[in-house]
Amino acid sequence: MPTLATCTYQEFTPDMGIPVRTTAGHPRFRLGYKVAGHAKTLTPTRALLAQNLxxxxxxxxxxxxxxxxxxxxxxxxxxxxxxxxxxxxxLVLLCFDRLNKPGNWCHRTQAARFLTEQTGQEIPELGACPAPAAPALFDTK
Known part of the structure; x- marks a missing residue:
């Protein structure tokens, strides 16, 4: 298995690796780089996307x-x-969803978890991630 990472189209820069599409649709905005391939096996089906689960x-x-x-x-x-x-x-698996916005999630992180479980390879997220919760400064009990 090649070395993998994940990111958004928007946050990806060519120094991160080889950009690979994992989305059902192409980006509808101009990219500053060329996508190197489409990982169709990791792309959610349109039927799954339409369910809005x-x-x-x-x-x-x-x-x-x-x-x-x-x-x-x-x-x-x-x-x-x-x-x-x-x-x-x-290979950097790309999609649209930014993870640093509260409540956002993405199939690329689900794919990364699945692939890690199947192969043992850790797959880092290269885009902005949610800020960790601030530690409590005072005991509220």
Whole structure:
């Protein structure tokens, strides 16, 4: 399995690695870089997207989709994309959703969890993440 990371289209910069689309649609805004490939095995189906599910239900359905595709097919597709580009650079799985906004979540982080469980490879998020909760300064008990 190639080295992987995740990010938004908006926050990605070419020094991060090789940009790979994981979205059903193309970005509708101009990118300052060329997307190197489309990881179709990791792209949520349009039927799943149309359901507008809460995060936990969406992840359940999305994981079912990934399991049906199978880790071997996912690995083969990602290896084929990586083979077309400079070796040693991570594939950066891209989508639109910024994670630093309260309540935002994204299929790319769900895919990263699934792939980590299947392969043992940690997959970092390169975009802005939610700020950790501030520690309590005073005991409120």
């Amino acid at each position: 809460p995060e936990d239900a969406y992840e359940f359905s999305y994981r079912r989709q990934l399991t049906e595709v199978g880790i071997d097919a996912i690995r083969a597709e990602l290896e084929a994309i990586a083979a077309q580009h400079e070796s040693g650079r991570p």
